[in-house]
Amino acid sequence: MDEQKNYDGSSIQVLEGLEAVRKRPSMYIGSTDARGLHHLVYEVVDNSIDEALAGYAKNIRMTINEDGSVTVVDDGRGIPVSIQPKYQKSALEVVLTILHAGGKFDKNTYKVSGGLHGVGVSVVNALSEWLIAEVRRDGKVYRQTYAYGIPTSGVEAVGEYEGDKTGTTIQFKPDSTIFETTDFKYDILLNRLKELAFLNKGIHIITEDLRLPENTGEDEFGDIAEDDSDVTADIEFESAEEDDEDGESAGSKKKSGRTLGTKEKYHDLYYEGGIIEFVKYLNSGKTVLHDTPIYFERQRDGTDVEISMQYTESYNSNVHSFANNINTTEGGTHMVGFKSALTRVANDYIKKNNLDKDTKDGASLSGEDIREGLTAIISVKLLEPQFEGQTKTKLGNSEIKGIVDSLVTEGLAEYFEENPKVATTILEKALLAKKAREAAKKARELTRRKSALEVSTLPGKLADCSERDASLCELYLVEGNSAGGSAKQGRNRAFQAILPFRGKILNVEKTRMDRALKNAEIASLITALGAGLGDDMDMDKLRYHKVVIMTDADVDGAHIRTLILTFFFRYMPDLINSGYVYIAQPPLYRIKKGKAEYYAYNDKQLRAKLAELGDKGITVSRYKGLGEMNPEQLWSTTMNPETRTLLQVTIEDAIAADEIFSILMGDEVLPRREFIQAHAKEVENLDI
Template sequence: GVGVSCVNAVSSRLEVEVYQNGKVHKIFFGRGKVLESLKVVGNTSKRGTKVTFWPDDTIFSVTNFDYDTIFRRLRELAFLNKGIEIQFIDKRDPEKGETNFSYTGGIVSFVQYLNEGKTPLFAEPIYIKGSKELESGWMEFEIAMQWNETYTESVFSYVNNIATRLGGTHLTGFSTALTRVLNTYIKSNGIAKSEKAGITGEDVREGMTAVLSTKVPNPQFEGQTKQKLSNSDVGSAIQTVVGEELTTFLGENPSIAKIIVEKATIAAQAREAAKRARELTQRKSALDSARLPGKLTDCSESDPKKCEIYIVEGDSAGGSAKGGRDRRFQAILPIRGKILNVEKARLAKILQNTEVGSMISALGTGVGEGFKIEKLRYHKIIIMTDADVDGSHIRTLLLTFFYRHMPMLIESGYVYIAQPPLYRVARKKVFQYIRSEKEMDDYLFQLGMSDVDLRRPSHHEPIAKTEIKELVQSIMDLEAFINSVERKGLPFKEFLSNRNPEGLYPKYLVTVGDSSKVAYIREELEEMKIQDLEMQKTQFETTMASIPEDERVKMTQSFFAKPLHYVEIFDDKRLDAIMEHLSKHEFSIKQYSIAEGKVLDVIDESGKETPLYTLKELVDFLRENGRKGVELQRYKGLGEMNADQLWETTMDPKIRTLVKVTMEDAISADHMFSMLMGEEVAPRRAFIQTHALSVKNLDV
């Protein structure tokens, strides 16, 4: 491809540094043209290339890089290129810290990652690697696959590290070989009781997680997005090699072959059962004069592009929604209780569930093999549940259903989540709805500051209101900074007490075994990495020396270093900005929680003075003062709102806030649904333990 040439052409500036033969070489470009020719600018012991570029804002309307997009891509590349190590640092946001990607197992590690939260049917993924000479040159490919107890397939294919989301000839070749080999194995071993229907590719792939990565010298794609490979010779080559390799593997591993065959056979039986259930449902629908579910309150508009359906939790919320809706274009479907967790059920069982059946009928698309998106009756499917733990669970169950059985609804942008208000506040007979905790905090601070004055010790005049607002914002920024530091494992008091004689705060928190220590600068961290690597090598050599010579050949004698575990505690620019803003008001970060004398006096409307000794006391006082005279109602259920309130806050298209459900990262989505909704408890427990400290407003 064009690689860096294309990047250079669309960059306002591009710098390249090459570290080679003990010299640093540098060249500068501007919008594709050389600004400064290649020259030697110094000596070095490093080797490699560094490219720095600035997107051209005359070409791009948005020049900010999206962290999540880059994160996903680098993780993908690390999986697809075994042994490579990628370090990702986003200096714009200190919350992100530093991430290292390195997977010694390559796509085998990729499959194991995808199967976290699922129960694999055998220990290690099947790995096939092959190559073949084509007219355009040598083609190489590798495949890793493993079956698990779920009922969905997760297959990801790549060509030259590019994700082919629509598949193509390489994926067709793999799927064809897989189905053919399994059917041949079943017949030759006399396993199948009946050969009337046979096992289809869909049956074979049920519960299969696979990654296919190919390297093709001259790939041909359908369309500019490169989402589907069209080289016919690539598909034929993969089909031939996979057929031979998989046949050999099944012959040498009969226990694994038996597991795969049994899984496919049960899938075939379930497919037939689901087909019968679907036909029965269709026959019932045809006989039923009111084809739509009885619980559905439909709209009068017939154009799907103008119609929207609210899927609401319970009859009470359904009643409020029906009363508050605009009946011209808004339909309401109440569902009772928690729907079936489809992550743990086959399609036949799903179709028997009353609530799921009502949704399928209301949407009109069908499900499974009979799904037709052109029959969708509403182009906005809005999930509206309560703001409590049960509401969150129901929303998650609905999203799981749409993701696993109607993914095209999400991909087409038809699924939304309603954002009802969290609070209703009243002060002096003026009502206001508040949607988030941050908005609530800002509201209380505004009220808390409105009827008090602040005065510095030994000053007679109060601080100006604009200055108070700036000071409070600086303290809130400091609070967010403190929360960030403590979430990373270092209490703020320790952060302050660990300031070194040079005035530096601890920058990195390093975990060594069961203990932790801090590093202040990057060079200190690098020294710790070297020491840790030497310690690992010594331990490895000691372990190898303790194993008899004749046993060593049975195990790997290669040394694989584990990266040193550390987190970047804070970003210099962020801390500098907070300290600068506080010093502007004659305060320091230490005064947030450590009292060293009076910092401020608060004077209320009656003239009463209250001394404050820390900045934390100030924000606590203002929050509490803001609550005085405020009637605060926290909504947990939609049924607590009357019809007019629900319309005004959540259903009126002119005012409401909807969040569109998107699926930019299919890999992370598959991994997350499996982990949180699947059978395996251990990965879910680990996830909860990791993120427990970040939870706010826990509903117990």
């Protein structure tokens, strides 16, 4: 029987009712901060992706509306509106009001589900001030409205449509009493939907933000077409953190584009090449060792595996894994299978072709060696994914390891035999990485903190704190001896340690670890933290649970901050992932009126304070460096836990983070120039 006919009210199966979502929303969406807010959109889009994976949808559109609501439209079959037998209600209402209700629990309806997060659109409904569902199905347009998850109307036929334009439209506005913020960030949503477009080749996804300047034109999937003009705003007195909805410069059918471009508010995402184009996109700012990415695909027992990989001249690996479109940031069985096969095939080829002249018995590359400079996407789509933990960041299906291992072993061995020049280039780089790793191991041993380490042995002149409970300790990384001196005098010696940097640390984006470890500033930083780095990092040995980067508010300070963050991102990612890295926010201005002193941390605060104080007898001083502050000022404005402002460094999107570090700190000049040109008008405090 035709599956289209099978998909009716009886296809909607109910696992359990919707309870306690509004009382305990974090149990269902992870948090009520910005991350949880954006998760609402992912849940709705995932349903549309499921329709596309089942072969019934080709177009998806996500719009942030002027009122802050979000609309998601697809051209799938449309959620059924017929009566669901168990509840004797419309299937549409069941899907939107009962937790775990949907066609994806029926294997005959959805073979593979990319949105099986355990919550679904019913949770979106429960956490929204209002929601409107519209279904185009069986020649009619049906609509139902909700408020806080409760129906405010029945399922009503409100019109008709011509042709085969079936589909579902969901529009919702998050509940401001539930979420800490209801301000959707377009660039965050764009990055995720771009990811989905790459992972599902041939699916057409349109994104737009109607809060930005108006669009013009028409397209075949609605009435809005891409506006090629750059949109910028006059933000002379605005805070950068209030104006960060960056779009990509060109994300269309014709070119992949980059998310870090101008402030466009419309993007047409379509990637016929799928993850091959994904890899090219990630490497667009790097020098590649072979022009065309390697690609494998295999289907077995209902499981589809796709792998694309390409080597670059960089020294870092960039391997991302996905299961049913979910970014498995902690890896899992598909990642294990990939890594083991990659290392085995590489070593076999080296021995067979005698490429290692320096080792008597031939090379024994580690996985780290062969992954140096590698960019890879591993995407598996399977019937019943098993994820470890509530966050679904690690795939646990044991059978996937063997499938991926077999695919990579066969495919890569064949590729190396057919492309010996490329194979030799890749493996010679890996052999150099092996030598560097062995040298780095020796250097790393020299930087390990011993239990009886004396402060005087540290080249960075660490002024340690007396507290020994790491959870209470803070380490300030301070630019320059002058600021370091003020920080040492102004700090609370009980729990605040100071490590001054003299000059800029090495740019680790352009060098291997062995050379990085010879840099005095990096060596002292590793030693002070005490936890090692890379795969050997032991967070239990970390001596400080707050690592605060405190640099000047000028170009050099920003550069030093970026260098430190690059080092943490590449060699100590667990430090960031654990939430231990912060950026200090020293004031930019001191405002004096008589004997009274005030501080402003940005131009907006300065303007407000000047308006409050009037225009007589006021003196404004701009701080260019931390060293201009005396110890008391530095303590009261920047280091006192009761009055300071710290920005916590997080990695919401590892792929986007990797991209921006590659652009800003890598070898390629053109992408960096384009980035600077695109964001030049956003600069607030230009130091010239």
